[in-house]
Amino acid sequence: MITCVLFDFDGVIADTEISNFDYYRKAFHCFGIELTDEDISRLIGTVVPQYEKVLLSRAQQPVTHEQLAQKRAEIGNTYENGELIPSPGVKELIVELRRRGVRTAIVSSTYTKLIVTALNRMGMTDLFDVILCGDMYEKAKPDPQGYLLAMQYLNARPEECVVIEDSVNGIQSGKRSGAYVMGYTGSAVKQDVSQADRAVASFEPAEKLADELLALRG
Numbered sequence: 001m002i003t004c005v006l007f008d009f010d011g012v013i014a015d016t017e018i019s020n021f022d023y024y025r026k027a028f029h030c031f032g033i034e035l036t037d038e039d040i041s042r043l044i045g046t047v048v049p050q051y052e053k054v055l056l057s058r059a060q061q062p063v064t065h066e067q068l069a070q071k072r073a074e075i076g077n078t079y080e081n082g083e084l085i086p087s088p089g090v091k092e093l094i095v096e097l098r099r100r101g102v103r104t105a106i107v108s109s110t111y112t113k114l115i116v117t118a119l120n121r122m123g124m125t126d127l128f129d130v131i132l133c134g135d136m137y138e139k140a141k142p143d144p145q146g147y148l149l150a151m152q153y154l155n156a157r158p159e160e161c162v163v164i165e166d167s168v169n170g171i172q173s174g175k176r177s178g179a180y181v182m183g184y185t186g187s188a189v190k191q192d193v194s195q196a197d198r199a200v201a202s203f204e205p206a207e208k209l210a211d212e213l214l215a216l217r218g
Contacts, residue, residue: 002216003160005097006150006179007090009108009115011166011187014122015087018188019078027072031059040189079114084121087186089203094127096210103154105130107146107163107173112136130154142172147179162213164200171195180216 010016025035033055042051056063078084094104105128108115112133119125130153132146139145151161158178165171166184171193174181183193185201193199203209 001160002102002162002180002213004103004105004151004154004156005094005162005164005213006105006107006147006174007094008163008165008167008170009106009110009118011189011191012164012184013086013090013106013124014084014118015187016078016082016084016118019082023072023075023077023082026075027068028055030071031056031061031063031068033058033063077114079110079118079121084118086122086124087184087203089206089209091122091124091127092206093203093209094124096206097213098127100210100214102210102214103129103156105132105150105154107132107150109134109141109146141167141169142176144173144176144178147173147177151177151179162216165196166193167191168193168195 007013010020021035021040028035035055039051039055052065052068056065056068076082097104106115110133112135115131115133116125119131130150132150132153134140137146137149147163151158161177161179163174163177163179163181164184165174165181166187168191171181171183172195175195181196183196183199185193185199186203200209
């Protein structure tokens with residue numbers, strides 16, 4: 001039976017990805033580095049520092065990670081400074097799931113400070129039993145470590161869990177954890193969700209989707 005639903009944050013809880021890339025572009029532009037659409041695609045659903053070295057190598061003069069981090073701090077970010085609203089229907093879905101006794105979690109590749117700040121701004125912090133962020137586990141998606149650790153904290157078996165993701169890496173992470181995976185396609189950046197058990201384009205109406213999730217029981 002399904003007892004827990006685990007959500008990715010970027011592109012699922014909030015449609016942050018285009019805004020994130022705008023901030024990235026501004027920071028890299030300061031060092032003469034222009035991000036391409038391919039760069040944007042590779043950044044989705046992964047831990048950004050793993051790809052930063054590749055991007056920084058394009059600068060005409062050497063640029064350190066610390067210099068980039070300082071520039072990004074000056075420019076700001078989506079979670080602390082940008083326009084931030086929940087994906088349509090997601091807040092209502094979470095409230096409905098919790099009303100029915102389903103526990104909820106976030107498993108994100110983004111750092112804790114940013115995710116908690118974003119949740120506070122949207123008034124959603126208390127809607128999750130577990131919040132697990134990219135600096136709280138070692139192996140990034142598509143490794144299943146983050147989801148398995150969240151399940152451990154929830155005291156739930158993989159077969160009791162649904163994972164909702166929007167990226168290839170996230171979907172692979174959820175599948176490797178043993179959970180049922182829904183691929184969300186309602187964000188602005190459209191990605192390949194073909195590896196998910198099912199695709200969903202909207203969280204609305206929340207009651208109907210909650211019914212469908214609970215129908216996975218037994």
